[in-house]
Amino acid sequence: MSNSSDFLVIGAGVSGAAVGAELAEIGSVTLLEMEERPGYHSSGRSAALYTPNYGPAVVRAIIGASAEFYRQPMEGFTDHALLTPRQAMSFVPAGSEAKIDEFIAAATPATPLQEISVDQACKLAPLLKREAVARAVLDPHVMDMDAGAIHQGFLKLFKHRGGRTFTDRxxxxxxxxxxxxxxxxxxxxRFDARIVINAGGAWADEIGQLAGLKPINLTPMRRTAIIIAGDPTLAPPSLPAVDDGATEAYVKPDAGRLMASLGDATPSAPCDAQPEDLxxxxxxxxxxxxxxxxxRRIEHSWAGLRSFVPDHCPVVGFDRDAEGFFWLAGQGGYGIMLSxxxxxxxxxxIADGSMPPDLIARGVDLAALAPERCRT
Ligand SMILES: Cc1cc2nc3c(=O)[nH]c(=O)nc-3n(C[C@H](O)[C@H](O)[C@H](O)COP(=O)(O)OP(=O)(O)OC[C@H]3O[C@@H](n4cnc5c(N)ncnc54)[C@H](O)[C@@H]3O)c2cc1C
Known part of the structure; x- marks a missing residue:
């Protein structure tokens, strides 16, 4: 079998799988993954939340454009809903009240936040200590997202369209x-292709360097999460995701249990991130x-890398310094939603330099995503 194709995608996380599925409609595609299965790194370690009021404006616009697909994916992509209602509630302690005004002001007009009373907050989230809450706000637009089904759906579509995946490469x-x-x-x-797509997640700069390119200044940031037992009284199934607006720590329902994280972002080398005891x-x-x-017991714990360039927007586009080298990196804490x-x-x-009309209508500016902006 020939190892030549039109497109070579490096990295079979959700980003590589999604672009692979798209490109497989217009040419032959090979997807190379270094681990023994796709999804071993960030794409298999997310919090699986759809949060439309998260990140810079261009990120929010792209999240909105993805949502339409997740709400109504094409026939055969999945056999169940990819997004299900959850809601999220941010609370702040005394002394940090002004944060709530900032959150409300920063919300995208299409997905506004609603301030709620301390009583309402404690009713919605009975696990919260009342004295921890000075002000609270509800985001009714946050959804649970089936991150695994999204990733598998793209891999399946890729295969169905004739794409070939090689793991352990x-x-x-x-x-x-x-x-x-x-x-x-x-x-x-050896594999060869007209165009290479760098979807290497935390390793994207290392892959760029293999091609002799200057770095895009990507920093992988480690985030740790734990799973603990659920509690039907304190954490009923209707519990929103609850986050501490002052520190970014959060707790949310996770298949009958609770997932919690500090919302930490510790710079790391690209690696198989592991949770630290501290x-x-x-x-x-x-x-x-x-x-x-x-x-009483931590049932499970993990850590994953969220990789950002300094402005926290993704990096999407051809490299000016290397013909046929395309970057798809820097998806940070929103890569499943964006994919x-x-x-x-x-x-x-890649096909003809065009932008999908819905992204133009949402005001997505290519300059905000261009690789060269990360090198100035
Ligand atoms: C704790 C945590 C919570 C998160 N919560 C959310 C959330 O709620 N919602 C959301 O949308 N996003 C969330 N994210 C972010 C999301 O998980 C990532 O943005 C997304 O998974 C990035 O996907 P990717 O395909 O770019 O990277 P990855 O999934 O890391 O895929 C990159 C792949 O490239 C492979 N690779 C690297 N180098 C090579 C090489 N030289 N050769 C071959 N293969 C190579 C790697 O093995 C890897 O499989 C979270 C992340 C973490 C860690």
Missing amino acids: RVTALERTAGRWHAESSSGE DMAMIVDWLERNTHLTV AALGRLSRGL
Whole structure:
């Protein structure tokens, strides 16, 4: 079987899977993944929340453009709903009241927040200690998102459209000769393509360097999460995701249990991120100070990397310094939400430099996503 294709996508997380599925409609695509299965890194470690009021304006616009697909995916993508209602509530302690005004002012007009009383907050979230709450706001637009089904849906679509996935293939060298990119992989096989798409998550800068490119100044940030037992009285199934607006720590329902995180962002090298004992102890401390929960046992814990460039917007587009090298990186804490629309946007830019009309209508500016902006 030939290892030549039109497009070579590096990284089979949700970003690589989504762009692969799009490109497989217009050419032959090979998807290379260094781990033994797709989704081992960030895409398999998210909080699985759809939060339209999160991130810079361009991120919110792209999240909105993805939502239409998640609400009504094409036939065969999934056999159940990808988004289900959840809501999110932000509370702040005394001394941080002004934060609530900031949250309300920053909300996207299409997805406004509603201030609620302390009584309403404690009724909606019986786990909260009343003395922890000085002001609160409700975001009714936040949804639970089936991150696994979204990722699997794109992989399935990719395969259905003729795309080929190779796991256990780490790209170790990249070279452009005679108008094509040639990739060497850890298996010893060589792959070549007209266009290479760098969807390497936390490793995107390392992959750029293999091609001799300047970094986009990507910083992977570690975030730790724990799962603890649910509590039907303090945390009924209707519990919104609850976050502490002063510290970014949060707790949310997770399949009958509770997931909690400090909302930490610790700079890290690209790696198989692992939870640190101190971070887990701090999550438990936050829970026990702000809620009525007593944490007897941590059932499960994990850490994952959210990779950002300095302006926290994704990096999408061809590199000016290397013909046929396309960046799809810097998805930060929103990569699952962004993947559908970023896949479509990447396809348009790669195929003929065009932007999907709905992204133009939402005011998405390509300059805000361009790789070169990260190097100035
Ligand atoms: C704790 C946590 C909570 C989050 N919560 C949310 C949330 O609620 N909602 C949301 O939308 N997003 C959330 N995110 C962010 C989201 O998970 C990421 O933005 C998204 O998964 C990034 O996907 P990706 O495909 O770009 O990266 P990845 O999933 O990391 O995929 C990159 C892939 O590239 C592969 N790779 C790297 N180098 C090579 C190489 N040289 N050769 C071959 N393969 C290579 C890696 O093995 C990896 O599989 C969260 C992240 C974390 C860590």
